Amino acid sequence: MAFIEIEDLCFAYPSERGERRMALDHVSLSVEEGEFVAVLGTNGSGKSTLAKHLNAILLPTSGVCRVAGMDTRDGAHLWDVRQTVGMVFQNPDNQIIAAIVEDDVAFGPENLGVPSDEIRRRVDDALAAVGMTAFHGFAPHLLSGGQKQRVAIAGTLAMQTKCLVLDEPTAMLDPVGRKEVLDTVRRLHRESGITVIYITHFMEEAAAAQRVVVMEDGKVVEDGSPKEIFSRVDAMRKRGLDVPLAAEIAWRLRKQGIRLPEDIVTDEELAVALCR
Amino acid sequence: MLTDITIGQFFPGTSALHRMDPRAKLLLLLVLMAAIFVFDTPGGYAALTCLAIALAVSSGVPLSMYLRSLRPLWWILAFTFLIHLCATPGEVFFHIWIFDMTKEGLARGFFLCLRLALLIVFSSLLTFTTSPLSLTDGMERLLRPLKVVGVPAHELAMMMTIALRFVPTLIEETDTIMKAQQSRGADFSTGNALKRVRHLIPILVPLFISSFRRADELATAMEARCYRGGEGRTRMKELHVGGVDYAAAGATALLLAAMGAMKAAGV
Amino acid sequence: MPIELKGVTYTYMKGTPFERTALKDVSLTIADGSLTAIAGHTGSGKSTLVQHLNGILHPTKGEALVDGVSLEGKGKENLLARRKVGMVFQYPEQQLFEETVAADIAFGPKNLELSEEEINRRVRSAMEFVQLDYETYKDVSPFRLSGGQMRRVAIAGVLALEPSYLVLDEPTAGLDPQAREELLRRIAELHRKKKLTIIFVSHNMEDIARMAERVVFMHDGRILVDAPPSEAFFADEEMREAGLAAPPTVALLSRLREAGLPVEADAFTADEAAKRIAKAIRKKGGASC
Numbered sequence: 001m002a003f004i005e006i007e008d009l010c011f012a013y014p015s016e017r018g019e020r021r022m023a024l025d026h027v028s029l030s031v032e033e034g035e036f037v038a039v040l041g042t043n044g045s046g047k048s049t050l051a052k053h054l055n056a057i058l059l060p061t062s063g064v065c066r067v068a069g070m071d072t073r074d075g076a077h078l079w080d081v082r083q084t085v086g087m088v089f090q091n092p093d094n095q096i097i098a099a100i101v102e103d104d105v106a107f108g109p110e111n112l113g114v115p116s117d118e119i120r121r122r123v124d125d126a127l128a129a130v131g132m133t134a135f136h137g138f139a140p141h142l143l144s145g146g147q148k149q150r151v152a153i154a155g156t157l158a159m160q161t162k163c164l165v166l167d168e169p170t171a172m173l174d175p176v177g178r179k180e181v182l183d184t185v186r187r188l189h190r191e192s193g194i195t196v197i198y199i200t201h202f203m204e205e206a207a208a209a210q211r212v213v214v215m216e217d218g219k220v221v222e223d224g225s226p227k228e229i230f231s232r233v234d235a236m237r238k239r240g241l242d243v244p245l246a247a248e249i250a251w252r253l254r255k256q257g258i259r260l261p262e263d264i265v266t267d268e269e270l271a272v273a274l275c276r
Numbered sequence: 277m278l279t280d281i282t283i284g285q286f287f288p289g290t291s292a293l294h295r296m297d298p299r300a301k302l303l304l305l306l307v308l309m310a311a312i313f314v315f316d317t318p319g320g321y322a323a324l325t326c327l328a329i330a331l332a333v334s335s336g337v338p339l340s341m342y343l344r345s346l347r348p349l350w351w352i353l354a355f356t357f358l359i360h361l362c363a364t365p366g367e368v369f370f371h372i373w374i375f376d377m378t379k380e381g382l383a384r385g386f387f388l389c390l391r392l393a394l395l396i397v398f399s400s401l402l403t404f405t406t407s408p409l410s411l412t413d414g415m416e417r418l419l420r421p422l423k424v425v426g427v428p429a430h431e432l433a434m435m436m437t438i439a440l441r442f443v444p445t446l447i448e449e450t451d452t453i454m455k456a457q458q459s460r461g462a463d464f465s466t467g468n469a470l471k472r473v474r475h476l477i478p479i480l481v482p483l484f485i486s487s488f489r490r491a492d493e494l495a496t497a498m499e500a501r502c503y504r505g506g507e508g509r510t511r512m513k514e515l516h517v518g519g520v521d522y523a524a525a526g527a528t529a530l531l532l533a534a535m536g537a538m539k540a541a542g543v
Numbered sequence: 544m545p546i547e548l549k550g551v552t553y554t555y556m557k558g559t560p561f562e563r564t565a566l567k568d569v570s571l572t573i574a575d576g577s578l579t580a581i582a583g584h585t586g587s588g589k590s591t592l593v594q595h596l597n598g599i600l601h602p603t604k605g606e607a608l609v610d611g612v613s614l615e616g617k618g619k620e621n622l623l624a625r626r627k628v629g630m631v632f633q634y635p636e637q638q639l640f641e642e643t644v645a646a647d648i649a650f651g652p653k654n655l656e657l658s659e660e661e662i663n664r665r666v667r668s669a670m671e672f673v674q675l676d677y678e679t680y681k682d683v684s685p686f687r688l689s690g691g692q693m694r695r696v697a698i699a700g701v702l703a704l705e706p707s708y709l710v711l712d713e714p715t716a717g718l719d720p721q722a723r724e725e726l727l728r729r730i731a732e733l734h735r736k737k738k739l740t741i742i743f744v745s746h747n748m749e750d751i752a753r754m755a756e757r758v759v760f761m762h763d764g765r766i767l768v769d770a771p772p773s774e775a776f777f778a779d780e781e782m783r784e785a786g787l788a789a790p791p792t793v794a795l796l797s798r799l800r801e802a803g804l805p806v807e808a809d810a811f812t813a814d815e816a817a818k819r820i821a822k823a824i825r826k827k828g829g830a831s832c
Contacts, residue, residue: 043690043719055500079502087500094490095497099286099408099441106512108501119512137288141444144585155501171717174585174746176786201719240721245791245813252817258824267795271802274824344559449637455599456638459630460700461654478650481640485686 001069002030003163003195004054009063011049023049025218026063033162036189036196038206038226041215042240047199050215051167054197055085068162083112086156090168092148093140101143101151102127102136108159119158126154129192130184146177150184157188163195164188170202182208203230203244207265214239227263246270286407287337292520293405294335298414300521304528305402311532312394319538321390327531328397337404345400346393353389360385408440410513417515430506438494446487453482546573546596546628546708546740550605553591557603565591567764568605573708578734578741580751583761584786589744590633592761593710596742597628609708626655629706633713635697636690644670644688644696645681651704669699672737673729691722695729702733709733711743715750727754752776752790752811760785773809792816 011024024046031037041047052058053065056072068084070077086108089095098104102123109119127133130150140148149169156164166185170178182205189196198209206212212229214222216239222229230236230243233251237243243251250264250273264270288294293301312324332342346353366380403411416433423429454464457478464475553566565588573579573596583589594600595607598614598621607614612624632638641647645666652662670677673695680688685696694714701709714730715723727750733739745751751758751772758775760768762785768778776782776793788794796808796816806823810816 042721052496057496057500079504082500082502087497089493089497091490091493093445094493097441097494097498097501098437103409103512107498107503110510110512111502111504113508113510116510116512116514119510123512139286139444140441141448159501175748175788176584240719242720245795245816248813249795249817249820252813253821253824256817256821258821267798270795271798271804274799274804274820275802340559452632453638455594456630456632456635457650459597459599459632460638460651460704461626462650463654478638478640482638485640486637 001066003033003035003068004029004031004197005064005066006030006050006053007064007066009050009053009060009065011053011058011061013049022218024053024060027218027220029213029220029223031195031197033195034189034193036186036208036210037198038209038212039197039199039215040201040203040206040212040229040241045215046218047215048167049218051087051165051197051199054163054165055082055087057087079112083108083159084161085163085165086153086159086161088149088152088156088164088166088169090171092145092152092172095152095155096140096148099139101132101138101140104140104151105154105158108155112159122158122160123154126157129157129188130154144177145173146180149173149177149181153181153184153188161194163197165197165199167199168201169198170200170205178202178205203242207244214241227265230265231262285341285404287335287341287404288407289336289405291334291336291405292524293331293401295518295520296405296524297515297517297521298406298410299418299515300517300524301402301406302411302414302418304524305398307528307532308398309395311535312391312398315532315535315539316387316391317535317539317542318387320535321387321394323531323535323538324394325390328394328401331401332397335401335405341404342397342400346396349392349396353392356392357385357389360388409437410515412436412440413511413513413515430509434506442490445490446483449486450479450483453479545575545610546742547571547608547611548592548595548602548605549608551592551595551602551607552604553595553600554603555591565764566595566602569764569766570605571759571766571769573740573742576738576740577757578755579743579757579759580755581742581744581759581761582746582748582751582785582787584746587761587785588764589761590712591764593630593712593742593744596708596710597630598625599630626704627706628708628710629701629704631698631701631709631711631714633716634694635701636685636693639685639693639697639700642684643682644675644685645677647685647696648700648703651700655704665703665705666699669703672702672733673699674725675699689722691718691725694718694722694726698726698729706739708740708742711741713744713746715745715747723750730754746787748776748788748790749792752792760787762786772811776809796820 006027006029009024009027010022012022015021027050039047049058053060053072054067056078059073065072067081070081072081096104097107105123105126106119109122127136130153132147132150132154135143135147170181173181185196185198186208188194198205200206207226209226212224212226213220214229230247233243233248244265246267246269247265250260250270254260260273264273332339361377361381362375364378364381364384366378368376368378370377412433415436416429419427419429419432462475462478548569548571551566551569552564554562554564556562569592581589581592591600595602601615609624609627612620614621614625639647641650648666648669649662652665667677670680675692675695685693688696715726718726730741731754734741755772758770758772759766760775760781767781767785768775776789782789790811792810792813793808796806796810796819799806799820800808804823806819810819
């Protein structure tokens with residue numbers, strides 16, 4: 001059994017006139033433990049709605065969402081699901097609860113009723129894991145966007161989360177902050193084997209994943225390795241999405257009759273292909 | 277500029293005041309505030325003023341910050357002073373138009389202003405040296421016995437925590453919205469009272485909308501981190517009443533006794 | 544006539560322990576009809592700088608002039624000078640407050656105390672310019688629109704003031720690729736068709752490379768580089784100091800040059816870069832270096 005199993009999931013937001021808009025339309029997806037999956041899609045494609053199903057913030061209208069074998073609709077497992085899957089949201093300001101960094105990281109384990117000396121240990125470990133130990137006593141408004149997002153990640157690690165779901169964590173950050181967050185997530189994935197589901201608009205970030213899932217109108221329309229997905233430049237553009245620059249240039253060069261392999265995604269690969 | 281506000285600000289440090297238990301600080305603050313009203317003799321005020329200055333110096337917070345905390349109130353102070361100066365019957369020492377300034381009024385105005393200033397400084401001593409979280413934590417613990425009569429201690433404390441956390445964020449946001457509307461030609465400083473209130477709409481509406489959005493997102497984030505109310509919740513930082521607190525309580529008791537003696541002696 | 548900053552220094556929260564000097568003796572002249580990009584890290588002073596361009600902030604030291612008139616002061620001419628510069632803040636959709644799109648866009652012109660017809664004309668023309676159909680959207684609540692549309696309403700609200708200079712702070716932040724693309728095209732058109740002088744702040748080097756005629760890099764409250772893109776993006780040392788990365792096209796072409804392909808690296812769009820590479824390969828005869 002896969003770590004995350006989504007079967008034929010539909011979700012409709014209730015609307016005021018009674019008609020229901022399908023935000024997720026028969027989605028099936030499974031993610032193995034330890035995978036790093038990027039989710040792409042334009043605004044309104046249903047990717048955030050999908051993310052919110054993974055820790056039972058939203059429950060399926062029909063279909064099933066299982067996390068580590070637990071059905072998210074099963075009230076008895078609600079807190080286990082939320083502890084297993086940690087969420088990081090887009091706006092760094094709206095997910096920090098406490099007025100001091102370390103107190104915020106402690107918020108999750110405090111809710112779980114962990115004894116205080118154990119919380120202390122976890123908070124220290126979590127802050128170290130995201131490289132924010134030096135800022136433990138800071139007020140959040142004095143941190144940069146990238147630092148705030150790292151604090152949010154630490155907050156989930158302190159709950160001993162097995163899976164990190166990040167919903168456009170870098171959309172409001174500058175390039176330095178974006179790199180900080182992506183580097184932190186990659187390192188956590190590499191070193192502690194945490195499962196990562198990373199929703200983003202930035203293709204360079206998606207290229208760092210092992211697998212890319214593309215969503216459109218509430219459906220999963222593509223699912224494959226970054227190389228497979230980004231080599232379909234035409235299809236991606238039709239969906240209103242970018243591809244990494246190297247992939248786009250390789251595609252333009254191929255159209256001009258220059259023979260190049262189909263799976264170029266990084267600058268390095270293009271250089272190697274052109275200068276064989 | 278809005279971002280110049282210092283009220284409610286916390287200055288991290290290691291002074292004795294910083295190390296005290298927030299519950300002890302809160303209770304002693306209440307006692308001292310009561311003392312300001314009870315021991316209303318020149319001797320009492322002198323003692324309390326000395327105490328306030330000594331504590332402010334020992335807190336390690338720049339003294340200019342205490343003066344700054346008084347600034348929003350200076351015109352209330354000035355007004356109070358003038359009213360009492362002119363409206364207290366007694367020995368007139370200066371006359372202008374219909375106003376008779378009396379010696380009694382001078383003394384009364386001065387002491388009333390001093391009383392207000394002391395209240396502010398003592399409160400600032402608490403907020404400057406206590407992190408918002410331990411402050412609310414302290415309040416929650418103090419209110420906990422009242423839960424039996426229906427006081428939602430945990431919820432109140434959580435509300436306080438969040439409110440304090442978002443003060444800087446919302447100040448910054450208000451500042452941006454004001455600047456943006458000013459760039460669209462909005463004018464907040466002219467016109468009569470009614471006009472001025474109307475001028476606030478372009479600031480208040482965006483601020484409310486954004487606050488609701490923030491509240492909604494924050495609630496989701498809290499739920500995602502397994503928040504389910506105060507039941508079964510533990511704390512990373514347990515509160516401990518220690519030596520500093522007993523010493524402070526002892527010192528306050530002695531001070532009160534001294535002021536009581538002074539009042540009895542009519543000083 | 545240009546916008547001029549002369550030796551501008553700006554200090555936040557002067558006289559408190561939080562005092563911070565965000566601009567240090569900055570001088571800058573923005574020529575009429577130019578399109579200038581200002582880049583820099585968060586905290587480099589770029590947002591503080593642009594807030595001086597329409598008198599939202601006044602210099603602690605130095606002066607800010609528009610068409611030779613100081614932006615500081617209560618006089619009629621100072622006010623008129625400030626009004627010449629339109630300012631679109633970061634996430635401008637957060638300032639919308641009216642019940643309908645048209646009413647929100649009319650807020651600025653109303654404050655200018657224009658006639659009813661003139662206000663209507665400006666609202667229509669501003670909406671047309673950001674490609675929101677007047678009849679379809681005028682009575683819609685701005686809060687029911689998508690993020691990209693809300694941003695266009697907010698920009699229309701500034702355009703309706705009919706400024707001669709337009710300052711945009713991070714105009715594409717938080718938009719998805721499609722909305723971003725559309726907005727950049729609108730801005731380029733404002734510059735080309737309306738002959739508006741545009742200053743935009745961004746940390747997206749790709750946007751800057753595509754759009755700007757002149758690039759200003761800020762670091763630690765000072766101007767580090769002030770040059771056309773063809774020079775600015777090759778000032779390696781200064782870019783490293785400012786913590787900025789070269790635009791993706793420049794980085795890619797430089798990498799190819801390193802690998803031995805004789806290609807010029809100063810292309811700023813994917814299309815241009817691909818053409819350069821194709822030319823270089825043909826020149827060399829075949830797909831090898």
